[in-house]
Amino acid sequence: MAASLPDTDHDTPLARAVAEDARKRIALTGRVFPKPAQTRVLTVANQKGGVGKTTTTVNIAAALAQAGLTVLVIDIDPQGNASTALGIEHHAEVTSIYDVLVEGTAMHEVVQECPDVPGLWCAPATIDLAGAEIELVSLVARETRLDKAIAAYLEHTATEGGVVPDYVLIDCPPSLGLLTVNAFVAAQEVFIPIQCEYYALEGLSQLLKNIELIRSHLNPDLHVSTILLTMYDGRTRLSAQVADEVRAHFPDQVLRNTVPRSVRVSEAPSHGQTVMTYDPNSSGALSYLAAASELADRGAASDPSAPAQN
Template sequence: MNAADSRPDQDGPENPANVSRETWTPEADLDTPIFAAASRATQVLHKNQRLPRPPHTRVFTVANQKGGVGKTTTAVNLAAALALHGLRTLVIDLDPQGNASTALGIDRRQAGTPSSYEVLLGEMPIREAIRQSPHNPNLFCVPATIDLAGAEIELVSMVARENRLKRAIDDLAGAEFDYVFIDCPPSLGLLTLNALVAAREVLIPIQCEYYALEGVSQLTNNINLVKAHLNPALDVSTVLLTMYDGRTKLADQVAMEVRRYFGDKVLKTMIPRSVKVSEAPGYSMTIIDYDPGSRGAMSYLDAGRELAERIGTEQGKGRA
């Protein structure tokens, strides 16, 4: 055996020069996106910050005639954000698709589930239809079932058909809800009309994409008609920009156009386009429960905080 064979392999682990310079250390994970998201999630879930309670229940109708603008997503995630900060929040699902109910963890497909259908038809007091979300003790829902699809036709022949939901919400006196969000279908039928008559404030989600204001002028005209003839207290108090993509000039242009149209009614917070936000309902969760450290969750928390801090401009003058 020659001398060369007796030396340690120069390419082997014994040679310090061949030891990886990327050896893991506990500090190595501190700058990763996963660690950053986990850190944010920890701050969200363990933060004891309390938002101010409104002096009276604020009842919002979340409406937009245009579909796919993040209407249901906005209703449930704002409700979850406020509930996380200790505010008692109720979501009334008036969309026959029932996506808001699903996102809040309510099994609406179970036979005999009390729903907004029975409430609208006067077959059940709204208190009996309220279900607590399994995700938060401050978050509640009046679910929608498939029966609601026929409510539009059944309501046509009823007396004071546009006031059915308002009378139901009036019966919540003493329930001590801080916020009520009514999720509407993307149309201006009797269900949406009931929501507009029952609320004091309208929240309009608008996506930062082409034709963002398409239909909004018609919606505001209809809101003004309801205000003139059925609900003098109704007003568009809040506009939220959704599906914002900061990489495009279009998103910024749309945001500027919406702010020029609605002025200071537009929240400063914008909700980014996010796969996580889209995934969450598939797991019967809001984004705040599904991925509390994500950009989408943080944005809805910021929007909820901003909404709560606008108490000085809130329109609701009577606790439900």
């Protein structure tokens, strides 16, 4: 009788990935995330482009909303990619966050509800934002205009009997102009997506210097609360090395869950959707859902207004 070959199918990378996805699906499906003690305002920022910043913003927002929370995404990137991914109209004639920052329009007049995800709202960006950097220079209190607009929106929503957002996520352009400065002044927390590649830590050090400048001069409550490792490839030594180094420097801020490279995540915006509705069973969607769950649990476990040590 011929000797049987050892069964190694259960120890392949694909098998491990499938098992991990199944575990996440069982743990998270139908779970209602805990509400924070007060509205958490997070600026999603990274001065390095192509790290999954907008993708992270919209998918974390959609995951939180699908789990029973109310979320507002503020798109202050002139490219308007977050607005596109959420299926929000943002052509030139639409009243947008530009009108809020430059013209003083009330935030509640520009906010639109996401058509695919109940509880998810968006203040869209239009191409007019491309000139906002120049127009803001001459305006009074130019660095605090977004902060005041968000505060007025939260107050208006509460006064009018609306649902006050549990989370406000601000998607920034990949630069430190006045738009990004407004986002840093408006938030208590910075959420940094980091791509698991060689140059990731270089961009991070510069970003932290700029955050420290904002803390010193404009917003002493600002702190880095959350770091998410994106485009993680467990098959490569480089991804593991970058992940280990980031975790060593920021043990309290880095989420345990990582987001893998995913074709589904990349495809979703072309359909005007997040991956959470485009393919909710994909590895990318499950990873963002797990990261959002961890973010919500951390927020409910402590007072989100208390600055953390960087």
